[in-house]
Amino acid sequence: MGKSVLKGDVLKFPPKNTSMVRVSLMFVGVALFCLYFSDISITTHDPWLEINRMIVGVFTPDFLAIGAIGDTLLKTVSFALIGVSMGAVSGFLLAQIFHLRVVRLVCSFVRSIHELFWALIFLQILGLTPLTGILAIALPYAGICAKVYSETLEESQTHALQVVPDGSGIISTFFYVRLPEVWTHIVSYTSYRFECGLRSSAVLGFIGLPTLGFYLETAFNEGNYSEASALLITFYVLIATIRYWLRPRLIGFYLIVAPFLLGGGADIKLGNVMRFFTFDIVPAPLRGSSLFDVSSWVDLLNWMQTLITAQAFPGIISTIVLTQIALVGTAFLSLTLFPLISNKFFGKYGRMLGHLFLVVVRSTPEFILAYIFLQFWGPSMLPAIVALSLHNGAIIGHLMGRYSNEISLRPDHAHAINLYGYEIIPRIYGQFLAFLFYRWEVIMRETAILGILGIATLGFYVDSALADIRLDRAIFLIVITAFLNVAIDSLSRYIRQRLRLSRTVQHHPN
Amino acid sequence: MLKNALKLFHTFGTISLLFFLSVWAASSVPLSTVKASDAFVFTAIPDEDESRLRQRFNKIATYLENKLGVAVTYIPVKSYAAAVAAFRNDQVQLAWFGGLSGVRARILVPNSEAIAQGLEDQAFFNYFIAHSSTGLKRSTEFPKNIAGTIFTFGSKGSTSGRLIPEFHIRKHLKKAPNDVFQKVGFSGNHTRTIQLVQSGAYQVGAVNSKVWENEMKAGKIDSSKVSIIWKTPPYPNYQWSIRGDVDVRWGAGFKNRVKEVLLNIKDPDLLASFPRTSFVPASNSDYQPILDVAKAIKLID
Numbered sequence: 001m002g003k004s005v006l007k008g009d010v011l012k013f014p015p016k017n018t019s020m021v022r023v024s025l026m027f028v029g030v031a032l033f034c035l036y037f038s039d040i041s042i043t044t045h046d047p048w049l050e051i052n053r054m055i056v057g058v059f060t061p062d063f064l065a066i067g068a069i070g071d072t073l074l075k076t077v078s079f080a081l082i083g084v085s086m087g088a089v090s091g092f093l094l095a096q097i098f099h100l101r102v103v104r105l106v107c108s109f110v111r112s113i114h115e116l117f118w119a120l121i122f123l124q125i126l127g128l129t130p131l132t133g134i135l136a137i138a139l140p141y142a143g144i145c146a147k148v149y150s151e152t153l154e155e156s157q158t159h160a161l162q163v164v165p166d167g168s169g170i171i172s173t174f175f176y177v178r179l180p181e182v183w184t185h186i187v188s189y190t191s192y193r194f195e196c197g198l199r200s201s202a203v204l205g206f207i208g209l210p211t212l213g214f215y216l217e218t219a220f221n222e223g224n225y226s227e228a229s230a231l232l233i234t235f236y237v238l239i240a241t242i243r244y245w246l247r248p249r250l251i252g253f254y255l256i257v258a259p260f261l262l263g264g265g266a267d268i269k270l271g272n273v274m275r276f277f278t279f280d281i282v283p284a285p286l287r288g289s290s291l292f293d294v295s296s297w298v299d300l301l302n303w304m305q306t307l308i309t310a311q312a313f314p315g316i317i318s319t320i321v322l323t324q325i326a327l328v329g330t331a332f333l334s335l336t337l338f339p340l341i342s343n344k345f346f347g348k349y350g351r352m353l354g355h356l357f358l359v360v361v362r363s364t365p366e367f368i369l370a371y372i373f374l375q376f377w378g379p380s381m382l383p384a385i386v387a388l389s390l391h392n393g394a395i396i397g398h399l400m401g402r403y404s405n406e407i408s409l410r411p412d413h414a415h416a417i418n419l420y421g422y423e424i425i426p427r428i429y430g431q432f433l434a435f436l437f438y439r440w441e442v443i444m445r446e447t448a449i450l451g452i453l454g455i456a457t458l459g460f461y462v463d464s465a466l467a468d469i470r471l472d473r474a475i476f477l478i479v480i481t482a483f484l485n486v487a488i489d490s491l492s493r494y495i496r497q498r499l500r501l502s503r504t505v506q507h508h509p510n
Numbered sequence: 511m512l513k514n515a516l517k518l519f520h521t522f523g524t525i526s527l528l529f530f531l532s533v534w535a536a537s538s539v540p541l542s543t544v545k546a547s548d549a550f551v552f553t554a555i556p557d558e559d560e561s562r563l564r565q566r567f568n569k570i571a572t573y574l575e576n577k578l579g580v581a582v583t584y585i586p587v588k589s590y591a592a593a594v595a596a597f598r599n600d601q602v603q604l605a606w607f608g609g610l611s612g613v614r615a616r617i618l619v620p621n622s623e624a625i626a627q628g629l630e631d632q633a634f635f636n637y638f639i640a641h642s643s644t645g646l647k648r649s650t651e652f653p654k655n656i657a658g659t660i661f662t663f664g665s666k667g668s669t670s671g672r673l674i675p676e677f678h679i680r681k682h683l684k685k686a687p688n689d690v691f692q693k694v695g696f697s698g699n700h701t702r703t704i705q706l707v708q709s710g711a712y713q714v715g716a717v718n719s720k721v722w723e724n725e726m727k728a729g730k731i732d733s734s735k736v737s738i739i740w741k742t743p744p745y746p747n748y749q750w751s752i753r754g755d756v757d758v759r760w761g762a763g764f765k766n767r768v769k770e771v772l773l774n775i776k777d778p779d780l781l782a783s784f785p786r787t788s789f790v791p792a793s794n795s796d797y798q799p800i801l802d803v804a805k806a807i808k809l810i811d
Contacts (some may be wrong), residue, residue: 039693042714043710043712045659046641046708047710049708049709096517109751123595125598128585128592128596196654206588207588207589207592208586208587208588208589208592214588217588218561221559221699222561223705243737272600284811375709375711378660378710379660379662379693379711380693380694433545454695454696464667466589466591467590467666467667468666468667468809469591469595469614469618470811
């Protein structure tokens with residue numbers, strides 16, 4: 001039966017299918033291996049007092065408790081809007097020179113550092129000013145947009161190019177021939193990025209910017225769960241209704257107004273910026289010593305060695321362990337969750353509930369999810385694994401559900417579990433792996449934030465260095481984090497190419 | 511054809527418009543961040559519930575404004591490091607620091623000074639607290655049997671939540687916390703330490719005595735689940751620190767006036783919100799013991 005359903009795909013798939021299965025099993029194997037070394041335990045004795053209060057909070061959202069909710073929402077949207085526009089515009093320009101190796105390297109470096117780390121760095125240079133938040137979003141987003149835009153342009157159809165008259169200028173060819181071809185892709189990708197931007201903007205509140213996360217962190221810390229649930233519900237509504245309020249025609253207006261809604265901040269002082277570059281990030285042994293002094297270079301080597309063996313190395317191990325387990329967790333969850341919004345499995349109302357569920361899970365910052373699970377299970381890697389898997393599983397489930405809706409079935413197709421196992425999964429599996437491998441690097445970047453919660457990933461050591469005001473160490477560890485991300489990114493690209501997974505993922509889950 | 515051309519023109523136009531608008535938005539951001547007023551700004555380390563801190567320090571801001579005759583603002587921050595960074599970058603000129611954050615800030619800002627501390631801060635102390643299931647009981651000796659438990663500090667940069675407890679753990683058990691305990695966490699602040707030990711997520715924790723008292727008063731502690739097992743020896747803690755260059759901006763003698771005004775806080779409600787009996791003069795050298803301890807456990811180079 002499976003054979004007759006696969007029909008046209010039969011010829012194309014066999015070699016690819018077996019290698020996809022082999023790669024999948026390999027990743028499951030690696031995750032199981034990591035699971036053995038991971039620190040997973042349940043230690044909580046009386047979680048119910050706190051959990052009861054959380055559940056009560058969910059059902060009694062207190063919208064009046066948040067005095068400045070309108071202001072917070074406007075700020076969250078404004079930061080996202082300006083940050084993403086700046087990122088998209090610079091990304092678009094960079095995409096034009098993306099064939100230059102140095103541009104590719106710089107882009108992959110800036111996007112390999114999490115927004116939160118960028119924000120913590122800018123916090124040191126610029127202080128608590130709106131510019132800190134804007135740059136923290138714009139910089140990594142420029143790197144991501146440059147990559148995706150250039151891939152999109154590269155893969156665009158070239159039929160139109162062949163009929164361009166000789167002597168047409170590069171610029172007019174670009175705007176009249178190449179760009180229109182990919183314009184819809186670029187618009188759809190950019191609007192997806194905007195949703196991510198809203199999440200990033202909200203999360204920046206955790207470190208003190210005046211967005212939603214600021215109040216969310218306070219509410220959670222103080223156990224005001226009714227206030228927290230009101231904030232989260234507002235955020236879900238904001239994300240779920242993007243397509244109603246973010247009309248293309250209104251963007252111009254929004255961009256004009258947004259800068260005035262960011263609110264004031266402290267003065268930016270040039271001296272602070274200079275000090276950051278010439279003193280703060282210079283490794284301690286080199287500060288104030290002569291470049292020709294051999295002993296300070298020896299000290300530097302010792303400094304690096306201690307940092308690497310005591311922090312970077314154990315940090316890298318836990319980062320990889322957590323990432324690999326969460327990646328497979330994400331895979332299983334997204335395979336389970338996507339039918340909820342697929343028209344192959346559920347009717348209109350069922351899908352509406354499914355959408356609601358996925359929006360809630362993917363819009364809840366992973367930090368908050370991990371915090372809630374920490375209450376249930378106590379400190380170990382478990383809360384982080386579950387939080388990352390849920391958050392990312394909901395995102396990929398959402399993308400796969402949309403993708404499965406576009407599949408057309410024969411009139412005599414199977415139903416329910418047979419349809420799922422024998423037809424849908426085999427047909428979307430390649431796309432599923434592509435989504436997953438794109439997400440791999442993102443999951444690794446997210447482990448960093450959970451480090452701030454106390455799980456000893458690289459993020460934990462970066463956070464400790466920042467808490468000790470040792471910016472030299474923090475920057476050194478951040479650079480190591482970035483290299484690790486770049487490495488995972490290349491590995492993921494290599495596997496995608498080996499499996500010949502579609503490079504044109506219309507909605508990159510990046 | 512014409513329709514197509516129009517469409518292309520439309521695309522082109524939209525792109526360039528969006529481009530210019532984003533550039534415009536980006537360039538206006540710095541403008542919106544320029545402060546209009548030249549207010550005297552202060553902050554405080556986020557050691558407990560933020561709404562409680564806001565209430566307390568907004569009252570302080572009003573009080574300072576009335577007494578000093580200049581605009582005074584309090585800005586809340588999310589981490590100890592952010593409080594130090596703001597002080598260092600001159601984005602705040604006065605701060606309510608803990609012992610360790612104060613020492614760090616004053617190393618980074620030459621000529622800055624500790625000017626006032628709470629009467630209790632001269633001999634501050636901490637509690638080690640434990641969940642009832644551990645069976646640990648209160649003693650006057652350091653509880654060596656906490657070894658092997660799941661332990662939480664407060665914030666990584668906290669004096670009472672990190673520095674002092676880590677110092678005593680190293681002193682009595684001769685090992686680093688990571689080697690002493692089954693697991694070590696950082697709850698973030700004292701309120702959360704109490705809550706996490708009370709829920710059993712962590713078995714033992716180190717907490718600031720003043721926050722413990724505040725939470726007890728607020729009825730948030732269930733004594734059948736969490737109790738004090740040890741009280742640390744005294745050490746100098748919280749203080750008001752001020753930047754050295756305030757006299758240049760607000761006129762000669764400004765620093766001394768701020769000091770005097772802080773020492774003169776008599777409003778019982780205001781004092782109770784800290785909670786402190788009164789404020790007394792402080793100096794940088796009062797915090798030498800903190801610096802020594804921080805150097806001993808390598809939190810400061």
